[in-house]
Structure formats: C-alpha cells, structure tokens
Amino acid sequence: MALLDLLGRRMSLRVMWELAHAGQPLTFRELQAVAETNPSLLNTRLKELRAAAIVVHHTGGYGLSEEGKSLVRLIMPLNEWAAAWGANLKAKDDTPADS
C-alpha cells in the first residue's frame, strides 16, 4: 500500500492536520511555521501531497482537497484506536504484578 508509505513520511500527517484545522488556505510560510519544519522538506512533501491530489493550491494558499478531507475523516478512527492502544500498553506496563 503506497498510501501508507506517503502517510508515514514526516510532515505528511502534520501538514494534513494543520490544513484541516486551519479551516482556511495557508501560505507556504504559514504552513512552515505551524508545522515547524524547513522549506526543503515542506516543499518535498507538498509536491507529493499535491501529486496525490490530497492537497491543492488555491489562490492564496494550500488547502485540503475533497479527497484529502475524506482521508482525514478516515484516519480519525485510527487515531482513536491509537490512543486507546497507547493507554492500554502503558497500563500493562505499569502492572508488572499480574501473574
């Protein structure tokens, strides 16, 4: 699944997340600031995300495409699962006395 390959890369999810929460197009520099990264990586990722039609470049800034939004929606449950999973793991860790 090449999708997870893309999503697994640095700043992929971060960028999507920031764009989803901004609610409005963000400029390159704004995105760079909120995502706390360097132009080089941001640009690389942005190219990939645009090639994947997940991110689009409106007049005035970057935003999520409809596909991008649907993808974000799809990832949410995974997010929750991950939270529960993390809590669970930790709980088990904190309970060495279990036998």
Place this chain on the structure above:
Amino acid sequence: MALLDLLGRRMSLRVMWELAHAGQPLTFRELQAVAETNPSLLNTRLKELRAAAIVVHHTGGYGLSEEGKSLVRLIMPLNEWAAAWGANLKAKDDTPADS
C-alpha cells in the same frame, strides 16, 4: 501519531496482512518466506509488533492478537480508499484532454 510510524515501516502491514490471511499461526521461517524478507528485518519488526501487542507468539508460531485483528479491520477502509484513490489518480493521468 506513533502508530502510523510503526505501520509505515517495511513489513509491518505485510506481516499483519499475511498473518491475517494465514488464519493459523506461522513460524518464523514461514513468515519470512511469505513476506519475502530477510530474518534481520523480520525479527526487528516482529519485536516491535509484539511490543505493541499487535502480534503474539503462540506455541508454534506467530499470530495476530485481538488488538491486531481489530486494527486490521480498521485499516480495511483505508485500503479501499487507497485503491479508489489510485484508480482516480491514474484516470486523471490518462485524461490529459480535459480542458
């Protein structure tokens, strides 16, 4: 999201996929064969997946834990989305006459 970090690594999904489809525990060598990888990587990933309680080591082989199964179930939609997404991308590629 550290989960995607793990899932993004080579052989994470592949291993989960193979285990899900095997329907029965697989030995280290069997897993290595079906996943087409080397013992080094397989072992590394297996350790991580076991630490994450996604994969368990039954007597006689490796299998998915209940958490692992639920995760696989959660990933399916993403899988479908990716398929549609890929097809769509390709279609647009094949349709340069669009204006």
Place this chain on the structure above:
DNA sequence: CAGTATCCTGGACGATACTG
C-alpha cells in the same frame, strides 16, 4: 528451525543560502 550479529548502502531528512 529460531533468532542474532555485523557490515554496507541508499535515501530521507535537516540547515541554510539563494533565486524569482
């Protein structure tokens, strides 16, 4: 058969200077 140790290589990423 199961898993580990070792060594090597490619590519992702980071910092930053620079052009349009």
Place this chain on the structure above:
DNA sequence: CAGTATCGTCCAGGATACTG
C-alpha cells in the same frame, strides 16, 4: 513571500554468516 539547490548526517533496511 515562494520555492529551489546544495550538502552533510543519520538510520532503516538488505545480505549473510553465525549461534542456540
């Protein structure tokens, strides 16, 4: 401000030999 070019670093992953 937007994006590109360059260069160095670091680590995931590949091949394989080896031990229990």
